[in-house]
Amino acid sequence: MTQNSYKIPIQGMTCIGCEAHVTEALEQAGAKDVSADSQRGEAIFELSDDQIKKAKKNISAAGYQPGEEESQTSENSVDFNRDGDYDLLIIGSGGAAFSAAIKASENDAKVAMVERGTVGGTCVNIGCVPSKTMLRAGDINGLAQNHPFNGLQTGAGAVNLAGLTEQKDELVGQMRQEKYIDLIDEYGFDLIRGQASFVDEKTIQVNGEHITAQSFLIATGADPAVPDIPGLSEIDFLTSTTALELKDVPKRLAVIGSGYIAAELGQMFHNLGTEVTLMQRSEHLFKTYEPEISDAINDALTEKGLNLITGVTYQKVEQNDDTKSVTIEVNGEKRVITADQVLVATGRKPNTESLNLETAGVKTGEKGEVLTNEFLQTTNVRIYAAGDVTLGPQFVYVAAYEGGVIADNALGVAKRKIDLRFVPGVTFTNPSIATVGLTEQQAKVKGYDVKTSILPLDAVPRALVNHETTGVYKLVVDAQTRKLIGAHIVSENAGDVIYTATLAVKFGLTIEDLTDSFAPYLTMAEGLKLAALTFGRDVSKLSCCAG
Known part of the structure; x- marks a missing residue:
């Protein structure tokens, strides 16, 4: 059954929890790719025509007031099975590129990917994967030389960095092959080797050959920026x-x-x-x-x-x-x-200099980043951009999400807006840093009446038994609804803990939702519950498991 894209104005949505309720109501009616926005007072989703009345009835039953639906088909949307060498041509081969290529190929689109260098982009080749395996090696060596436990006699010899680098390179090569290169044949899209540059709004040139497409995705990433320091x-x-x-x-x-x-x-x-x-x-x-x-x-x-x-x-x-x-x-x-x-x-500098974007009518910002709207379209509506080249959140999982959104939008499968309100960020130091949602200052600027909880790491039992107590948990809460709107952590395994906090922020959980839930004792995740408990009591006065 054909799915169409709709937008419905909705009165009564005031928070993240309301968005979750509306989303659930629409999904129960069969809607797909639902995006409910309380700030705009609207929901956008995919649904067959004969189910739109049920969708509005479900919204009303959830306690909200739907307005008249509006079809999202517009003059800027592109019909599928179009003219051109390709339906979607992607410049770059990282997380955003492969996400878009896979999703577009699954919709029977004719897809090509252009790559001037090594397939796989930043994360697998020179970013997340190699750095995190080397960080782990460093952690082990550091602990062998310096740990907090009396009675343990450990030490470390000279580091063979060449050996570590070789092992790192083997891991990178394996993951690049399995998670990127092998998928090209699996999904059947074309890989074109060479430097791409635009000739006009629907044509690029690679190795002297002109290639046309109805839609493009710029996913060329970014390189390290070099400051202007004398010498x-x-x-x-x-x-x-x-x-x-x-x-x-x-x-x-x-x-x-x-x-x-x-x-x-x-x-x-x-x-x-x-x-x-x-x-x-x-x-x-x-x-x-x-x-x-x-x-x-x-x-x-x-x-x-x-x-x-x-x-x-x-x-x-x-x-x-x-x-x-x-x-x-x-x-x-x-x-x-x-x-x-x-x-x-x-910092990092977007890779846009060689693309000849002016010829295609694509505008860039002060740092060379590609400017996009909420649908990830550039100033040329047939050309999209995603990932680090836009200087948005510099995370591969954000790039992959954006690539999937673009595949739907560029092919006319859906009309999806990006939603980056609940993106967690992690820095893999030891202790690690993790954050999601609003800071206290950001919440105040947005007009929230804010309450905060600050829990030092020495109040978390897991940190005590580890003898590693330098760190903190900070929760930011809407004082009116008591819903969690931000969580910020410095602790061991903060990156694992933050996923729980991300779900709590996204689905509008309250302080009471956190304090009334079981948290496994002697885990860092227990710190979230203890931080929530500090809104009403002194956790230092509780026995070990009384939380």
């Missing part, structure tokens, strides 16, 4: 890519920047035996995060032996034989940081 371009510095290719552990590492890449790689090298100095311009680590989160990770990294310098003004970078130096100014005083290697970790 930096004249030395042999490391980036997040080349740092993972080293064969020898440097004795001293100076890191320019201290975001998630700097913190993760800086701690990794520290655990492998390097003296590491992190330098940043701002006064606080992770300055856009909750201040309690920033303070906790600052304390944790300092306790573990990393050197942190904040409030830095960079003067120059120099190299003398094998020694490099970074001249900085801090509080009006000049300092020189010497090192064997300098790692630049100051």
Whole structure:
């Protein structure tokens, strides 16, 4: 039965929980790809014509008032089985690209993917996969040398970084083959090798050949950005890519920047035996995060032996034989940081320069990022963009989600808006940082009457038995509804805990929902319940399992 796209205005939705109720009501009527938005007072979904009355009846039964439905077919939507060499042509081959290609192929679209370099994009080749396996190696080596348990006699010999790098490369090659390359034949889309550039709004050129398509996806990712510091371009510095290719552990590492890449790689090298100095311009680590989160990770990294310098003004970078130096100014005083290697970790720059986007009528922002609307269309409605090239949340799971949305929109299968309100973020330091939803300040700006709970990690039994108590849990709650709207954590396994918090924020769970649920004792997830309990009592006065 044919599914059509509808938008219905709905009165009475005031929060995330309301959105969940409306979504459930529509899904019970058979609706697919439901997106309910309380701020806009509307729901968009796919449903057959003969079920629209049932859908509106279900909305009313849930306690909300539906208006007149509106078909989402518009002059900007594209009919399927169209003219051109391909229905969807994708530039890039990372998470967004493969997600879109797979979904479009499953809808019998004719799909091509253009890649100028290595198939698989950033995550599997030079990002998530290689960095996290090396971080794990660093954690093991660091614990062998320094742990909190009396009576254990452990130690570690010299690190064979070349061996670790070789093992990392084998893992990357295996995952690239199984999770990317093998899927090209599995789903039957074309892979075109070469550099793509637009000739006009519906044509690209690759290796001198013109290729046309009715819709395009730009998913070319981003590369490490290099700041304009005198002398930096004249030395042999490391980036997040080349740092993972080293064969020898440097004795001293100076890191320019201290975001998630700097913190993760800086701690990794520290655990492998390097003296590491992190330098940043701002006064606080992770300055856009909750201040309690920033303070906790600052304390944790300092306790573990990393050197942190904040409030830095960079003067120059120099190299003398094998020694490099970074001249900085801090509080009006000049300092020189010497090192064997300098790692630049100051953000990422979108890969758009070679695409000739102006010819296709695609506008970019100040940093070269592709500008998109809520449907992920660029300023040319037949061209879409997803992933790091848009400078949205820099997570492969966001890119993959966006690729699926674009496959539906570009082929006219649906008309879906992106919804990035509930995206969790994780930084894989030790302890790790995880966050979802609104910060306290963001919630206040949005007009919420806010209550917060701050639970130090030494109040969490799991942290006590681990003898690792530097960290914090912070919950942000709507005081009127008592619903959780933000969760922010510094702890071991914070990335695993945050998924529970993500579900709680997305589906509008209250403080009481958390405190009335069972939390396994001696897990970090128990910290969420204990943090919720602190809204009404002093958890330090409770027995171990009384929560």
